[in-house]
Amino acid sequence: MISLTSPVRTGAHGWPAGVKLAALCVATVVLFARADLAFQLTAAATTLAVTLVGGWTFARAALSALWRLWPFVVLVVLWHGLTGAALDGAVIALRLLTAFLLANLVTMTTTLSQMIAVVMRVAAPLTRLGVNTRALALGMALVVRFTPVLTDKGTALTDAWRARSHRRPGWRIVIPFAVLAIDDAEHMAEALRARGGTTP
Incomplete structure (x- = not known):
């Protein structure tokens, strides 16, 4: 968005x-x-x-x-x-x-780094309750970063459908869009694990 x-x-x-x-x-x-x-x-x-x-x-x-x-x-x-x-x-x-x-x-x-720094600073007291503030800040950053990415991919799927059919795409692109989103999530999870995950 x-x-x-x-x-x-x-x-x-x-x-x-x-x-x-x-x-x-x-x-x-x-x-x-x-x-x-x-x-x-x-x-x-x-x-x-x-x-x-x-x-x-x-x-x-x-x-x-x-x-x-x-x-x-x-x-x-x-x-x-x-x-x-x-x-x-x-x-x-x-x-x-x-x-x-x-x-x-x-x-x-x-920048995302600036927003993450603010979230980490505001949520710092929650660490005493065992809350992983790094995961919280990272989750917010991922939402901001990937919302436009997924929107663009949805638009590309819609355009590809319209180029091949005169019918409206509607629900027909839901499954391929979900597959793309899951694939991106898996790649992101692998990248995070390779860098130590969200462990403080």
């Missing part, structure tokens, strides 16, 4: 990772605490303006990721429209888009 670190440098690249992640948490809580359309429109416009500050190349990469959300946005808007709660649907759709764009901005301006 989320982009990797952008090669296009912005001012936000130099901000501490902990500050950006904390700001993301606070912003997300505020977004879900407010249910008025005017606030959600303002939040979306502000987030878009912040994205454009990084330049057109940076903004285009950030905004292109929003395309992955269109099925969810359409579903939310249609459902609430059919149930007579179109205003609520608009609020939820804007909230979803804004939260996603904010999270994407954080990952685009923060």
Whole structure:
């Protein structure tokens, strides 16, 4: 669902990772605490303006990721429209888009090593309870790293199907996609074992 670190440098690249992640948490809580359309429109416009500050190349990469959300946005808007709660649907759709764009901005301006360092620092007290914080941080990094990879592979499978058939791919690519995901997971597990695993 989320982009990797952008090669296009912005001012936000130099901000501490902990500050950006904390700001993301606070912003997300505020977004879900407010249910008025005017606030959600303002939040979306502000987030878009912040994205454009990084330049057109940076903004285009950030905004292109929003395309992955269109099925969810359409579903939310249609459902609430059919149930007579179109205003609520608009609020939820804007909230979803804004939260996603904010999270994407954080990952685009923060390296995985910086995010892992923050997670390790915040979770340090849990080591006294026997929690393997290294595995926790690694799990988060893998989710951020492989979500766009799997998305790209799903897109490639869909394109390959469409090139060979006039029918919609639908559920037919689920099994090959699952096989690809399992294969990637096995390769990653082997690589981790070769490097000592997640043992602190």
